[in-house]
Amino acid sequence: MTSNEAEATAMPDPDVDELEAELRGRVDGEVRFDNGTRAAYSTDGSNFRQVPIAVVVPRTVDAGVATVAVCHEHRVPVVSRGGGTSLAGQGTNHAVMIDWVKYCNRLLDVDPEQRTCVVEPGIVLDDLNRELGRYDLRFGPEPATHPNCTLGGMIGNNSCGATAQRTGKVVDNVLRLEVLLSDGTRFWCGPTDDAEYAEIERHGDRRAAVYRSLRHLRDEYADEIRDRYPDIPRRVSGYNLDSLLAEHGFDIAGLLVGSESTLVTILRAELNLVPVLPERTLVVLGFDSIAAAADAVPGLLPYEPIALEGLDHRLIHDERIKHLNDASRRQMPDGDAFLMVQFGGQSKSEVDDSAKRMLSGLGRTAEDPDVTAVGDPSLEDDLWAVRESGLGATAHVPGEPDTWEGWEDSAVDPSDLGDYLRDLQRLYDKFGYSDEAAPSLYGHFGQGCVHTRIPFRLNDTDGLRTYRRFMEEASDLVARYGGSFSGEHGDGQSRGELLPKMFGERIMTAFAELKAMFDPENLMNPGKVVAPARLDEHLRLGASWSPHLDARTAFEYPDDGSFLRAANRCVGVGLCRAPQPKADDVMCPSYRATREELDSTRGRARLLFEMLQGHRDGTITDGWRSKAVKGALDLCLSCKGCASDCPVNVDMATYKAEFLHHHYHHRLRPRAHYALGWLPVVADAVARSRSARLLNHLTGIEAVRRVGTALAGVENREVPQFATQTLQEWWSGRAPQGTGERGSVLLWPDTFTNHFDPQIGQAAVAVLEDAGYRVELPQKPVCCGLTWTSTGQLDVARRVLHRSVGVLGPVLRAGWPVVGLEPSCTAMLRSDAPRLLPEVGDVRRLADSTVGLAELLQERTDGWSPPAAKTDHALVQVHCHQHADTGWEADRTLLQRAGVEARSVGGCCGLAGNFGFEKGHFDVSRACAEDRLLPALRGADDSTLILADGFSCRTQIHELDETGHQPVHLAELLGQALQHRKRVDQIGGNP
Structure with missing residues (x-):
């Protein structure tokens, strides 16, 4: 059946109201038909988009069974979804989508002796391995998506990854599956010997009929399967009919692995496990070209590496432009292409000997400039990050055409890999894809699998014609090599219609018969693999994509050119959904608190894309006024973690501010926006009226605070205390001190330091003067506009910024460093301000001049030694904006010089400026703090110093930490150490 024939017999849309009522009445789970949810799930990590009918989040596996039962009764298609990272379109469909991740994520049983376990489909791989x-x-x-991919999704796609060099594909590691047919038939399956087959046959039920049909299918097509299936390590394309062969034990579970939710729903899986290898070593080899690196692969395989990856200079180039893995890249050896060869074993000597034997066989040594040998696990992880960043690094490279998946995981025999890469490069050249930016080539070279992203033009007719011709010729090329169109990511819609080129018509007939056995009504993920939609159909962009939303923006988007392109920046890799991100990562605190797709960076990006109204079946039809988009953005903390932690640097904080700016244009805002957004004006009025003591007294009275917070539209939380003397007031009565031998600096009196914690500014002045600087403060009020920006009041933010740079104009033109103490304000001045006022030269000067205290003292103050701190260890809550803007390496190094070993907590404190004070946010704010911050504080002993430069972080700790730790700013730590040193000097009689 062709795609057009399938469309002709497609089922009419169901009675949605009746379907919704049935699902809500019979399914123990979250049933969602709203447009926001449907928009968020309308695409996966691929080029394709199909809006689901609804999304169901079952609380139990049995609730998932009930979902399928309701859908079968209504003749509604169903598709299961794991991490939503599929690159071939199999994770998107006009169907009821079952998302297993939130609740059905348990490890049910482990048998250490047999090395097996049983899992539910929603468990994330890294969680399982933990x-x-x-x-x-x-x-x-x-797979590279191991922080967030699920076992159900891996089974559906027959995933692999770098470790498959040692362990094989998923199909090689699944023992049994519990599966559900669309008609409700449910059973466990796996390898089936004659005795078990006879027992199943004896029951004469639906399962028996399926098994009987599978035997007939195997017997009829066995010779063709053996003849047409590529005998290579990475054949992932097509159904695993070879698992039915006698030599593979008539393995029904093996057959169903990689079937992409088109045959059954997977309920549970029994998995084979492998021992952890306690020791490993990594050798990186440099080559003149990626084809030359591929030529070397067959000679390396006899040394039995546990991973053998390849990458070219283009990937390194893209990471350099995007400042990804900067330190790791510097460890790479000489060369224009590289092989990363990893050995693992039970002892260090074992793995080192393996590496030495390989190098000796190649005629190289560890000291050669084109060799990097690493035995330190942490350094190995850093180098692996260079390879695992491939997808994110090669997408949305600033100044270059966008690249896309589609032909991203073809595979050939490793012995043919070098020649295949040369032919593939010639194909790129033929179609003009090498003209502006040659596609990067990298992948699992030890198994002949090649990853790439190509600058397809997917939004115009000529570009789509070229895309189709390329895909057809590329598939012909792989077929000539006896390879597989997919070596990892599956067929889905990208390659479904090309499969006859690889398997021939007879095997394709077998595929259709197999589909009919399991799913005769075509309710399981229709339009994929069998009777597939065309590869240029259902595209997320496509020739008809025509966004007409008024996208004139308040921010400039220099790396994207427009908000339209920025909203399409997300590639769906899903790292924002990692249950356990890297130690220091921030992204995405709201998802980690709620486990909701809509509360992830990816989910919000999808809604913003849908808001652009580029599709006839648009789910978000009210543009900037969209309540669905506003709802999805409501729990975004504007932490900016995604701006640095996302592989493609989606900056959701900026997008949220932009959206709120348009959403409330000429409309009344929530009271919290006025109360919190206008905080700098309120604070200045308090200082001028000398009413700090009175306000502090009143907000300390519970009844008064409750009334006041209700009137302001904010949470009833502790209200920060105003200082009775501002930093600027203190400064105006103080004579300058210090030698000024290093020149002058301007200390930025941000609202939080100036009006709430002036002692921090006072300490900073003392430290800067001790370091040899002449310190100045503005005499007039200045503000970065942060609070107006975070609440989307961007017109006001622009005016405030414009006025502030007017005050600082002479200082900026003189080139003085501007020292920021509040990380959020410092980041605002450096990154957001130039995009709000790109036309004002002094704003650019201000951005270029602004530095953090540690940056100035550590990186620009040679010859000065920080005073020795009174403590030797500290726990640091790094502010999210500092994490996103500069990181805290300068702080770490400066603290080490002061005698303090500092450890970062990681993650977000949960207050995040105005977020934690806004009505309805307290529970999520606390949940974010409970994720990492509060447990770390509970585990810290009384002698541990708590450092938190961010006002929000200190406020959150002060209110929620029951252990009584009092967080301090870096300036306070250094200031106290300086005072101590001066006292010691005085006692010793020194001047």
Whole structure:
């Protein structure tokens, strides 16, 4: 059946109201038909977009079974979804989508002796391996998306990853599956010997009929399967009919692995596990070209590496432009292409000997400039990050055409890899894809699998014609090599219609018969693999995509050119959904608190894209006034974690501010926007009226505070205390001190330091003067506009910024450093201000001149030694904006010089400026703090110093930390150490 024939027989849309009522009445779970949810799930990590009918989040596996039952009764299609990172379009469909991740994510059983476990489909791979770590076991295949991909999704796609060099594909590691047919038939399956087959046959039920049909299918097509299926390590395309062969034990579970939710719904899985290898070593080899690197692969395989990856200079180039893995890239050896060869074993000597044997066989040594040998696990992880960043690094490179998936994981025999890469490069040249930016080539070279992203033009007719011709010729090329169109990501819609080129018509007939056996009504993820939609159909962009939303913006988007392109920046890799991100990462605190797709960076990006109204079946039809988009953005903390942690640097804080600016244009805002956004004006009025003591007294009275917060539209939380003397007032009565031998600096009196914590500014002045600077403060009020920006009052923010740079004009033109103490304000001046006022030269000067205290003292103040601190260890809550803007390496190094070993907590404190004070946000704010901050504080002893430069972080700790720790700013730590040193000097009689 062709795609057009399938469309002709497609089912009419269901009675949505009746379907919704049935699902809500019979399913123990969250049933969602709203446009916001449907928009968020309308695409996966691919080029395709299909709006689901609804999304169901079952609380139990049995609730998932009930969902399928209701859909079958209404003849409604169903598709299961794991991490939503599929690159071939199999994770998107006009169907009821079942999202298993939130609740059905348990490790049910472990048998350490047999090295097996049983899991639910929504468990994330890294979570599973973390739990298995206590048994020194792990699940072998590990895709690059291991922080957030699920076992159900991996089984659906037959995933692999770099570790498949040692452990094989998922199909090689699944023992049994519990599956559900669309008609409600439910059973466990796996390898089936004659005795078990006879027992199943004896029951004469639907399962027996399926097994009987599968035997007939196997017997009829066995010779063709053996003849047409590529005998290569990475054949992922097509159904696993080879698992039915006698030599593979008539393995029904193996057959169903990689079936992309088109045959059954997977309910549970019994997995084979492998021992953790306690020791490993990594050797990186440099080559003149990526084809030359591929030529070397067959000679390396006899040394039995556990991973063998390749990458070219283009990937390194893209990471350099995007400042990804800067330190790691500097460890790479000489060369224009690289092989990363990893050995693992039980002892260090074992793995080192393996690496030495390989190098000796190549005639190289560890000291050669084109060799990097690493035995330190942490350094190895850093180098692996260079390879694992491939998808994010090659997407949306500033100044270059966008690249897309589609032909991103073809595979050939490793012995043919070098020649295949040369032919593929010639194909790129033929179609003009090498003209502006040659596609990067990288992947699992030890198994002949190649990843790439190509600058397809997917939004105009000529570009789509070229895309189709390329895909057809590329598939012909792989077929000539006896390879697989997919070596990892599956067929879905990208390659479904090309499969006859690889398998021939007879095997395609077998595929259709198999589909009919399991899913005769075509209710399981229709339009994929069998009777597939065309590869240029259902595109997220496409020739008809025509966004007409007024996208004139308050911010400039220099890396994207427009908000339209920025809203399409997300590639769906889903790192914002990682349950356990890297130690210091921030992204995405709201998702980690709620486990909701709509509360992830990716979910919000999808809604913003849908808001652009580029599709005839648009889900978001009210543009900037959209309540659905506003709802999705409501729990965004504007932490900016995604701006640095997202592989493609989606900056949701900026997008949220932009949206709120348009959403409330000429409309009344929530009271909290006025109360919190106009805080600098309120604080200045308090200082001028000398009413700080009175206000502090009143807000300390519970009844008064409750009334006041209600009137302001904010949460009833502790209200920060105003200082009775501002930093600027203190400064105006103080004579300048210090030698000024290093020149002058301007200390930025941000609202929080100036009006709430002036002692921090006072300490900073003392430290800067001790370091040899002449310190100045503005005499007039200045503000970065942060509070207006975070609440989307961008016109006011622009005016405030314009006025502030007017005050500072002479200082900025003189080139003085501007020292920021509040990380959020410092980041605002450096990154947001130039995009709000790109036409004002002094704003650019201000951005270029602004530095943090540690940056100035550590990186620009040679010859000065920080005073020794009174404590030798500290726990640091790094402000999210500092994490996103500059990181805290300068702080860490400066603290080490002061005698303090500092450890970062990681994650977001949860207050995030105005977020934690806004009505309805307290529970999420606390949940974010409970994620990492509060547990870390509970685990810290009384002698541990708590450092938190951010006003929000200190406020959150002060209110929520029951252990009584009092957080201090870096300036306070250094100031106290300086005072101590001066007292010691005085006692010793020194001047």
